[in-house]
Amino acid sequence: MSSDKPTISNDALSGLFGPALDYLVDAGQRSVLFLDVMRQRGIQYREHLAETAPHVLSYDVELLVDGRTLPRPVNYALVRVTPPRGVEIDEKRRPFVVVDPRAGHGPGIGGFKADSEIGVAMKAGHPCYFIGFLPEPVPGQTIGDIARAEAAFLEKVIDLHPEADGKPCVIGNCQAGWAVMMLASLRPNLFGPIIVAGSPLSYWAGVRGKNPMRYSGGLLGGSWLTALTSDLGAGKFDGAWLVQNFENMNPSNTLWSKQYNVYSNVDTEAPRYLEFEKWWGGHVNLNAEEIQFIVDELFVGNNLAAGRIKTSDGAVVDLRNISSPIVVFCSKGDNITPPQQALGWILDLYKDVDEIRSYGQTIVYTVHETVGHLGIFVSGGVAKKQYSEFSSNIDLIDVLPPGLYEATFEAKAADTTNPDLATGQWIMRCEQRTLDDLRAIGGNSPEDERRFATAARVSEINLAAYRNLIQPWIKAFATPPMAEWMRRLHPLRMQYEAFGGDNPTTKVIAEAADNARVHRKPVAADNPFLAFQEAMSKNIVGALDHWRDAQEALSETLFLTVYGSPALQAAVGIDPQSAPSAKPEMTADYRKRLDARIAELKSQIDSGGLRECLIRALLHVGMSRGMVDERSVEALRRLRMTDTGPRLTLAQFKTLVREQFFMLLLDPEASLAAIPRLLPQDTEVRRQGLEAIRDVLSASADVSGEAASRLRRVTELFGVTEEGRSEATKTPFDPQAKAS
Structure with a gap:
């Protein structure tokens, strides 16, 4: 007897449930392997912190000067970078010195990979040196002490190369850039060409609708919060808070994309991720005096280009005193140090190019179209192009006539004239520019400048009130053991520590990961459930980006409204007709x-x-x-x-x-x-x-x-x-x- 009921064949069942089963197996294995990557990250974090001098340089180094032995000891050191096998160094060529940023994470980003600032300089035959630091500051050290130490380091490098064809080329990354520029203004005789990469030098600069980090100081009421954080740290500022600020700038990457990229590509992405996290998680501390100077004088006060910073012996930091060529490398894709902050100091100091020439200065800048802040230092493509050309043509830059130039790069082609006269795959040109070319990038209006000046004045008032009314109580309460306990409980550290211990849970993860690798079954690229996963990820990123954009728009509106108030400006002594960023006059x-x-x-x-x-x-x-x-x-x-x-x-x-x-x-x-x-x-x-x-x-x-x-x-x-x-x-x- 036949039945009229429809039947489903085994092939049809396989067509319905096969892709789902394949995806579930793959997703389960990826989940286990992802947890194992987190476990490895935690172990790596603990091992890195246990090192006496943790860094992420991919080269062997030789210690030359320990800053702790100087008359004014600091936690900085000068090392010579040992060239890898097959790389020939010409000791008569100009040495390169890379100064790494102390912005919350550990040293080494300038030599993070073979294709790095150090790597390309050595390939060009230059001796290379590196100035790094230890996680803990020497008690009492100041920014001035660090400048003296770095001057001693450069003197040592110069002494080691008496026959070199020029003074050292010094590269200052990010926060190290302003430190290098300050020292070069005080000791210009120590420097050859200076390269500042992703370095903020004009801290109020930016354009509306972008660069929200510049509003942070005003929205928090100024630098009193910096002082409070340092006091709670028993005289030390936890660098993890600086890293947290960077993380907050891109919540979709921080909360989702960075981890999702590892999860979705766990078979190939783990080594790169762990390499980066070793540096990103190497949080260091600063003395209270150091961070207070940075926030008050630079980020809130914007005093560097204005020539309002004085050393302890009364010397004025005037960037116009720098006699070496200055190369500024920045990017439109950098939301930490946008081009306006990297280049605005030129507009703050000079009326025109003739005035630049009158000081005998040569300024070369280049603006990348897309790379982000960290990509300026870690991108292999950037190293092979921009840094390779800078290294190969550093003597060209050094002999340029004074003025303002933009460095442009053209790929070699079949019809390139005399290609043998250019090293590498690119041809570098330095094209003359005027200040109008910099103004075209965008910047503040006079009204916005007054808003930032008002925020700086409010910061001074709030800081004075904190120091007089609250600071004595906080200092009495905050003991070193309590400060150490608070540092350990910082959210950024906790995410590393959570998987870093040797306990039953991590052992189970390790065993499960080993089993997953043995039986690994990656899902097919055309699996519909994998496509659904990617679509969900894009939706999450879009939602987080929308939240970020709304938050940034609100922050900007609040800042402009509060500090644009005529009543507030009058109350703190800002003249509505004043020009807060008036150019310093020639002495x-x-x-x-x-x-x-x-x-x-x-x-x-x-x-x-x-x-x-x-x-x-x-x-x-x-x-x-x-x-x-x-x-x-x-x-x-x-x-x-x-x-x-x-x-x-x-x-x-x-x-x-x-x-x-x-x-x-x-x-x-x-x-x-x-x-x-x-x-x-x-x-x-x-x-x-x-x-x-x-x-x-x-x-x-x-x-x-x-x-x-x-x-x-x-x-x-x-x-x-x-x-x-x-x-x-x-x-x-x-x-x-x-x-x-």
Whole structure:
């Protein structure tokens, strides 16, 4: 007897439940493996903290100077980085010194990977040094003590390389950037080129609708909370709170994406995640005096660019005193240090590019389009491109004429002119810019500046009230054991500690993870339940991002409303018509020295010989292009000049370039008219010099337009006709020759 009821075949059942079963098995295994990654993270955290000098450098190092042995001891140290096998170091090349940020986490981010600031500098042949720190500060150490220690470290590096072709190139990452800039303003003689990466220097700067961290000080009532936290820490500030501030900026990543990425890719993502978490979880402490200085003078007071910071011996920190080239690397994708905060100090200090030049300063900046704050330091792509080019062309940057430039990078292509003159896969150019180019990035209105000035004044009032009324009671209550107990219970530490112990639960996780690896069955990429998982994750991220955006909009509205109140501004003494960020004026003493230097340069226009004429002519023609290309500088380095005098050192060549550049600025016609009188009488020498000029100018592009017109003028001044030009008179390339 047949039945009319429909039946479901085994294949149909498999089609319905097979993908679900596969997904459940995979999800269960991934869950166990994810918990095991958390267990490994906890164990790694404890082992890292147990180290005497924890860091995440991927290189061996040799201790040179322990800051605890200095007259004013600090918890900083200078180490020499040992190059890995196969990397050749030229001890006569300019050394690189990487200073890591003490912003709550431990040292090592500049040498975190093989492709890092340290890695690319060593590949370019430079000796490398690293300035790091220990987790606990020396009792009583201050920011001034750290500056003295870092000066001693640089003196040591300079002593180790007496034949180097320049003073050390110093890289200051994030919070280390402002520390490096402050020291360079006080001890400019210790520095070669300075690279500040992701470093805030103008703390109020930003644009509305973005950069909400700059509102934090005002919304919390100022720095009294910093003092309270330090007092509860028995004189120490827990760096975990600084890391927590970073975490709060991106809740979708903190609360979901970072962990979900490990869970969803647990078979491949664990090593990278654990490597990063080793650094991110290495929380360190600061002395109360250190963090109070940072918050009061920098983040709330914005006193660095304004020249309102004084050292303990009365010296004024004036960034205009820096004599070395300054390279500023920032990114539009950085919500911690946006381009306005990295570059705004230039607008705070100078009226125009001529004023930058009057201080003899060379400032080069580059703005990445997308990379985030941490990506500036840990992205391999950034290291291979920007840092590799900076390292390979650091001498180019050092000899640039004073002014403002933007570093741009062009990938080599099949039709690239003279690709052999550029190292690596990119060609770096330094293109002249004006202050209007920086203003186009965006910034505060005068009304917003007054709002921040009001917040700074309120901070001073609240801090004074706290110190007079509450601080004595807190200090009496907060003992060192209680402070240590509070540090251990910090939420960031607890998430590491929860899985870090050796207990029955973690043993079960480890055994289950071993079993999951043996029987691992990853789900197919086209499984519909996996697609549903990804969709759910995107919805969670979207919801958290929406919450963040709403919170940031509310924060901005509150700040602008509260501190824009005319009544509050009047109450704290802010003039509604004032300009809180007025540019510091040039001192009478500097003006006197500048006038004397101008007179001296004008008197030397008719002095010199072939070298001076060649550099003067090259600058005259090259200035019309508005940029300097690394290929032109390499061509200049390779050419043997016809001058029979001794070779110039890089420092001497830099001085020569600057002097000729300023002469052309001060009196271009007189400077050019002097060339025929300064040139040797030998026609062949003149012809060879002119060929050298043409070779350098054509190294990056054909000479055309205004540059061609200027070159014709130079040809006339050299007294060499076009008919007299021949291949036989060209000076041959010599890869070993120095620019001289």
